[in-house]
Amino acid sequence: SAVKSMDGAVNSFKNIQELKDKDSVYKRLSAHIVLDLPDLSDFSMIRETTNRLENIMTHARGSNAELHRSHTT
Known part of the structure; x- marks a missing residue:
């Protein structure tokens, strides 16, 4: 076989x-x-914006956790 x-x-x-x-x-x-390739500069702008939003969200989560701890202690 x-x-x-x-x-x-x-x-x-x-x-x-x-x-x-x-x-x-x-x-x-x-x-x-x-094949039409997209403008790659758009992707770098999107990546930069995504990184900024992720940093803001991470910082906000950390701030909420600290705020929650201060109210519970």
Whole structure:
């Protein structure tokens, strides 16, 4: 059973190797696919805003815990 699986895998590997040939269908199709990448500066701004919000929330949680302790002691 394992030998049959290995024999069947040979064709799959051969097909994968053919993908990198310059005349493969994959190469010809991918040459026509256009990919629009987003403006990466937007992501850095979002990351910075997220970090600020996380810091504010962490600080607020710490302040609430201290406030709660001062009322219970």
